[in-house]
Amino acid sequence: MSVSDNSIQQAILLGNVDSISKSVNQLLHEGVAAQSILDDQLLSGMAIVGERFKRNEMFLPQVLMSAQAMQTAIDLLKPHLLKDSTALKQQTVVIGTVKGDMHDIGKNLVRIMLIGAGFEVIDLGVNVPAQRFLETAAHHRASVVCLSALLSSTMNNMKEVVDCFRGDPDLRQTKILIGGAPVSREFSKAIGADGYAPTATDAVEKVQLLCQ
Numbered sequence: 001m002s003v004s005d006n007s008i009q010q011a012i013l014l015g016n017v018d019s020i021s022k023s024v025n026q027l028l029h030e031g032v033a034a035q036s037i038l039d040d041q042l043l044s045g046m047a048i049v050g051e052r053f054k055r056n057e058m059f060l061p062q063v064l065m066s067a068q069a070m071q072t073a074i075d076l077l078k079p080h081l082l083k084d085s086t087a088l089k090q091q092t093v094v095i096g097t098v099k100g101d102m103h104d105i106g107k108n109l110v111r112i113m114l115i116g117a118g119f120e121v122i123d124l125g126v127n128v129p130a131q132r133f134l135e136t137a138a139h140h141r142a143s144v145v146c147l148s149a150l151l152s153s154t155m156n157n158m159k160e161v162v163d164c165f166r167g168d169p170d171l172r173q174t175k176i177l178i179g180g181a182p183v184s185r186e187f188s189k190a191i192g193a194d195g196y197a198p199t200a201t202d203a204v205e206k207v208q209l210l211c212q
């Protein structure tokens with residue numbers, strides 16, 4: 001990877017949209033794989049933001065700027081991430097961030113990877129109430145519902161979604177996959193979901209398995 005090695009990380013830390021666009025475009029132009037720009041630079045940059053936020057070295061407006069820079073970079077990588085993929089089957093997946101939670105960068109990455117793997121993806125956005133997941137899954141006959149949460153308070157709203165699906169005679173078989181920094185395999189089992197994946201790449205594998 002050329003472009004000065006940590007220029008993308010720096011642009012994320014500073015929330016510099018212009019600089020990140022320039023660096024990402026340059027790396028793409030040099031033939032660096034979109035997946036490696038994402039894994040080696042963007043995700044590690046965002047991890048540093050998370051650490052600094054935790055230590056009160058960065059504050060909300062700065063984190064928001066970093067998130068905007070991250071989203072700009074992801075939008076630039078998106079066509080390349082999709083191009084690298086092979087379309088397999090057209091099963092429908094509904095995805096959203098649960099009620100009370102506005103974090104969507106990770107959820108958006110999972111969506112992009114799923115589309116890249118050939119799934120039809122309906123993205124309900126952020127702050128999605130349980131009932132909306134149910135109605136959408138029923139309307140589109142979804143095979144899998146993906147729930148994202150980044151807050152330890154909102155991860156509990158995943159259980160409400162799972163309970164609503166399990167309590168509906170027509171939807172109780174719908175597979176539910178969960179993800180997001182505070183959740184785990186154990187939490188997924190505890191709330192009766194069908195699985196957990198730690199990253200967007202693992203999410204694709206899990207959804208493929210759940211669709212078999």
Ligand code: B12
Pocket residue numbers: 043046047049050051053054060063064067100101102103104105106107109110146147148149150151152153177178179180181182196197198199200201202203
């Ligand atoms: C960016 C950010 C924000 C941005 C969000 C912008 C946006 N559009 O998303 C803003 C500034 C708005 C924000 C707000 C808040 N935030 Co915030 N935020 C972050 C930060 C720094 C990065 C999150 C991120 O985007 N990571 C990058 C992505 C790529 O990673 P990811 O989301 O984990 O997703 C990956 C996996 O988890 C997985 N995945 C994600 N979703 C799914 C779904 C499925 C189905 C699957 C299988 C996998 C999967 O795949 C993804 C890619 O590999 C984190 C720190 C951290 N370490 O996570 C804090 C963090 C999540 N925020 C935190 C807090 C406290 C808040 C606020 C409450 C702050 C406040 N005082 O207001 C508010 C809450 C607002 C709300 N109601 O949601 C805390 C949460 C603590 C906790 N455990 O509850 C964290 C951990 C920071 C910290 N260390 O204290 N935040």
